[in-house]
Amino acid sequence: MEKMPLFQHVFFLDLVLLLSTATTGTFSSSVGLVNVAHLQMFVDELPDMPKVRGFRVRNGTVEPAHLAIGIYRPGPHHRGPTRSPNSHYVVQLPPIPSHPPVGPHHPGGQPILPRRRNPDRRPPPRRYPTPSSDGHGGAWFTSNLSSVGPTFASSTNAHPNVQDPGTLWYHDHALGLTRVNILAGLFGAYLIRSPSLESPLGLPSASFERVLFLFDRSFRSEGSLFINSTGNNPSIHPQWQPEFFGPAIVVNGKVWPFLRVRRRPYRFRIINASNARFFRLSFSNSLRFNHIASDTVYLPTAVPSRRFLLAPSEIADVVVDFARSTTDSALLLNDAAYPYPTGDSPDAFSSRVMKFVILRSKSGKRDPSWMPRKLLPPPPPPVTEKAMAERYIAMYEYESATGEPTHLYLNGRSFEEAATETPRSGTGELWHIINLTEDNHPLHIHLGLFVVMEQRKLMGLEQLKDCMMRINDAQACHVEDHAAHGRVEPVPGHESGWKNVFKMQPGFVTRIFVRFAMLRTEEPYPFDATAEPGYVYHCHILDHEDNAMMRPLKLLA
Template sequence: MGLTRVNLLAGLIGAYIIRHPEIEAPLGLPSGNGYDRPLIIFDRNFRTDGSLYMNFTGNNPTIHPQWRPEYFGDAIIVNGKAWPRMNVRRRKYRFRIINASNARFFKFFFMNGLTFIHVGSDSVYLERPVTLKEILLGPSEIADVIVDFSESKSHSAILANGAPYPYPSGDPVNEANSKVMKFIIKYQREVDTWPFPNKLIKYPSPDLSNASVTRYIAMFEYTSNINEPTHLYLNGKSYNEPATETPKVGTTEVWDVINLTGDNHPLHIHVGLFVVLDQTELVDIEAFKDCMTKMNDAIKCQISKYARGKKVQVLAHEKGWKNVYKMTPGYVTKILVRFSYIHSNASYVFDATKEPGYVYHCHILDHEDNVMIRPLKFIN
């Protein structure tokens, strides 16, 4: 607690791929010979001697001497290298793109117009592939994509970034952090034998009628007298306060996540996968925020009176099961959370009720550390 942002900033980041050959082999996705690669992408700042740089003075040094609301770096790192190049052939490649930044969102796109064939999010496949021109990933989100370099009319392709920071209303990208990596594409054309699947994996559909509990999860931000953020809370509570989210193992719940801040917060629920049902804008949000700040009770503050603005459509490639999702500021995001295995609806084979339990939190690491994180305790 409090050190996650520093530990990952220092480089304690990695990835491994768990494969299920019997299920995945029939899909015919690119594999072997370097055609299936993780791209672990994050941002860093460096001193002139090449060492990592982090500003050790906080925004409110008299209150919290070291904490800053978000860490952003101008150098974009991919698999340990700054702005790397990768030689590719004119064929399909599979990339598992992981946003491993502390706080930066990435809006990925190819400057020469290449597209992404999106086949999976986080740890779950889509039912059908979705073709996209750009992909927005919050910290810790994963996009499993196929890129067909035979479609390129040029011999190089730059993977770029267009997300402002903080997201969504922060500074626009600059020359440095708008570029991610460059692909050098071989001149020679070749026959690509990898098929393009029309169907992937269909999991049991989420059943709203089976939801046993509806919970309201409010995201708060607190500021100093100079209007600088000091800390963030979920449901107005610190991490050290007793757990209030105590789901029963094997059940399904509805969570209405109320974002009362100006930032987009990628929510992560440990050992729980969820489906986003809808996002509804809060009208007259300042009045609702005032009530929530005083009472911290969505029902008593008549959330139904305020959650009646415009709806944000869940994008096709994000309609499946997720374990991280972006909570739009000023909106209520309704999610259906499953505390069991989604492929079979069977309960866990391990004892989830054992201490010390689990957590749910914002995956902006600087927010998680101070202190947008709450305990999650399971019961039988």
């Protein structure tokens, strides 16, 4: 097979920005919430979010851009009673005058150097960043940098963009406040493009390619966002709730929008930006999704599905061919329980996401439909024999005397305790994720990408839990014996590639191979990944991450 030198191509990068409301009175506990039954569905058109290029062309040469983040006013979430005179924010990154490049540069990609103009918190990207630009939980800062966190380094960050083309997103990561700041709208999409690799695929582009941010929200009657300010254990944590769920489903900043589409293929980059809500998506007319990527990395061939599950922070890159529709409209539906998997079923409101109005061709002819037989060649597969280390990561949930959740830990340790996961740059590791809780936890590992090797049900779970709560040692508690005769759950085909988030099922041990190296060359990163303050890994249910299901990740040379 002819080799594809991905890192010898220039990556074109777009920043897709979310118009989203921020909070005036986010923590208010006053009454007067919007009854979503009074909101008419499918009356607002899906916004096409503004885009900013992260590169410029000078004398025919592509150069990195310098971008600044500011806060601006978008429109309302809904044309109905959520309209409000309160402040609404949008994260934007307009180009600013150039200055000499800062940070690492690699022939495979164009670095981007975002600077921040008076934001309240740091919204870090998730794409092979240097440690100081990764948005460490302690790297927070306030307006005009009047106060900064203990790991804050600079208001200018560098991102080399030396990985495969694909879909990513960036968001606030302030320790203990991530759930609130993302709910307020501090996030956006980050697309890395390689025209020389992607153009020959003939995938839908331009107006036939859309980013869809899915999330749930609750509104006060005058239009501002609402989150309950009283914790479920107020004597322990005055504000923390185990999960936030809003009754209204929002896409790209609009509640239950609609989109007019032609009878032809469209590409949708679907990102779950909810605090805790899972979406299990399907079409009301049984249209098919064709998955072309697993999170951020292209699959070798498209994988079809009629329904799929998307956890918080997961990304589905799909092509939908509306030429195959037998109806003139289709609803995008959700039937995932909340909390997932054992919570309530969605009601008549949270079970609907958005509507597609499928136009008929004036000539009576359909636009041509085409899907490439092959996408991009896969990266080198994981080889467990090459794993330089084998680790056991246990997920714990702790309760009060009344049975209410108080906090969650990884490996029984707080975020502030010293790093125990210390992989070497340029190597791979085998991780066994042991979920001892009743929730499904989407695990996200910063910097490293991984492949899910196996999901196996744990037998004698209560006995294992008792042992683990006492001594916190998976091998001494014989976790392998508990997994030996457990049922193996197949990994869905569209999630069989390289991922940075995966759903850890309750009562299962999930084995993953993590590559802490350049994905295709398996070489160390072209920057110092061992520098301070290091990276993190965590559950991406934001309410869990904030209290405190997150651990430091420190790479070694």
